[in-house]
Amino acid sequence: MRRLLVTGGAGFIGSNFVHYVLGHTDHHVIVLDKLTYAGNLESLKGLPSQRFRFVMGDITDTSLVDELVGSVDAVVHYAAESHNDNSLQDPRPFLDTNIIGTYTLIEAARRHGKRFHHISTDEVYGDLELDDPERFTESTPYNPSSPYSSTKAGSDLLVRAWVRSFGLEATISNCSNNYGPYQHVEKFIPRQITNVIDGVRPKLYGKGENVRDWIHADDHSSAVLTILDKGSTGETYLIGADGEKDNKSVVELILKAMGQPVDAYDHVIDRPGHDLRYAIDSTKLRTELGWEPQYRDFEAGLEATVQWYRENESWWRPQKAQTEAKYKEQGQ
Template sequence: MRVLVTGGAGFIGTNFVRLTLQTRPDVAVTVLDALTYAGSRDNLADVQERLEFVHGDITDATLVDDLVRRCDVVVHFAAESHNDNSLRDPSPFVRTNLVGTFTILEAVRRHGVRLHHISTDEVYGDLALDDPAKFTPSTPYNPSSPYSSTKAGSDLLVRAWVRSFGVAATLSNCSNNYGPYQHIEKFIPRQITNVLSGIRPKLYGAGENVRDWIHVDDHNTAVWAVIERGRIGETYLIGADGERNNRDVLRTVLELMGRPADWYDQVTDRVGHDLRYAIDASLLRSELGWEPAYTDLRAGLTQTIAWYEQHRQWWQAAKDAVEARYAEAGQ
């Protein structure tokens, strides 16, 4: 099998590529990545001899067509994905998430190539904190930010190309990922690297917003389950029953890192901050037989903390600039 991984030098894509090389030696991997600030060739430096790396943009139709023509499956991770950045400047989100996905779809349509499209639970908007409901594949879309709205648009493009043109595609919407190689602007690695840098962690508002956390390796084993056994045209929700509010996650990180539970500062909340996400992954489990390996968030956080402790050279150079941007916004 020849697999093209878009965004394969970013957080989830990097972990997908590494998992694939570890568990599927018969799969030939090509990575296409624009190497924006959130992606780095260093993420794949120790496995670069085992893959083909192409530095390029998913909106480059000529390049994308050539790469898709030579593969059997496209796994489409490439996206602009940080809510705060989308609020500052939505334009890259429109270009990458919408125009880029359109470009991929046209290429797989021309060449009859299988596509798996990676998306997010944020397309569904949010749930009330006291609502027992969870997102399902039939939950109406109700995105809140330029990020989530452009991801919702990309999902709808994929669904339309399946129905109108017979493109062989599946979709997955996943809950919040954490784990190695995640950019330090994101919530969990930001707090871990703050503690490692002697900086008090920062909590938006009261920290009551709930996310459904999943370790990135569990996300990627689920993606492979969908690629290998999923029904064309189906949307699978990926989650590990990891609902925790941000305050509890931060306090767990502090405890695991030997700091007092109240050693953090409350900062200005994000505009339009969604209250709660929760995933019903029963279809994925019952139909495809997938189960998460990290069912204990503490265990997953312990592994993640250890990775950031052992890979200071990976994040340290960018730390000051990231914190300066947050300080400018009062966060």
């Protein structure tokens, strides 16, 4: 049994991790979350109260972070500003949370001698050409292209520096695009699903040729647990499930799963600096730590995700109108 502090545990990937941990281990979990628009207490409903506690607070709050880090065995750091469109509109929150917040946490972990795992993204590597046979590896140079990905790259480098300079017992994982329950409707897959539920045609950036490497949130969670248990201090592990799909194909699979014509979508103006392709090589994680994904069939995982949004309208409905109004202002 371990006591874990999970930052950002009311967000999409963080809440899935909390559910996974409490369902698959005897660990105790404290969630620290600021409850910005992306955090939702409804995502943490039904968890065993004897092993779970929620604390509302900011990861830049030094005294609160110090108290919580001192009370646990390990920190799993999910909290981040993570939406590219938002980072283009207002970069400052990304600096505060992703850089200053990470600094605050690793300083507390250093003071208390705690195990630290840092959740990052494949977007720190920039993008690949659509016809490039290569995939990202742990040795791929960083080449971020947005305020979001650049601040995540900066937070990764902080963790690496604290390992080398101060002996912080830390690992890093860079994961591909997640999908699954509890994802905010501003994101690509849930936005399309909820639009179709509302009788609105999905929106596709540009020609829809941009490729993402998709992984179910449960597979991400199991990989993080594996790294927490078996990973070596100072090492980075890439998490991916060989799920490369272009955005056009994803929209068409969503429409198919929802019984709609596969061409029933509209093109909108492309995002500035839109990365072409992400692709993860997770060989190191699989060979050194023995991890394997369970959701190998993207279409089946997507169908299960569609069903979750159909059955949990009360969870996503409060977010929907404001999200679509914001996109409308942006012409998207």
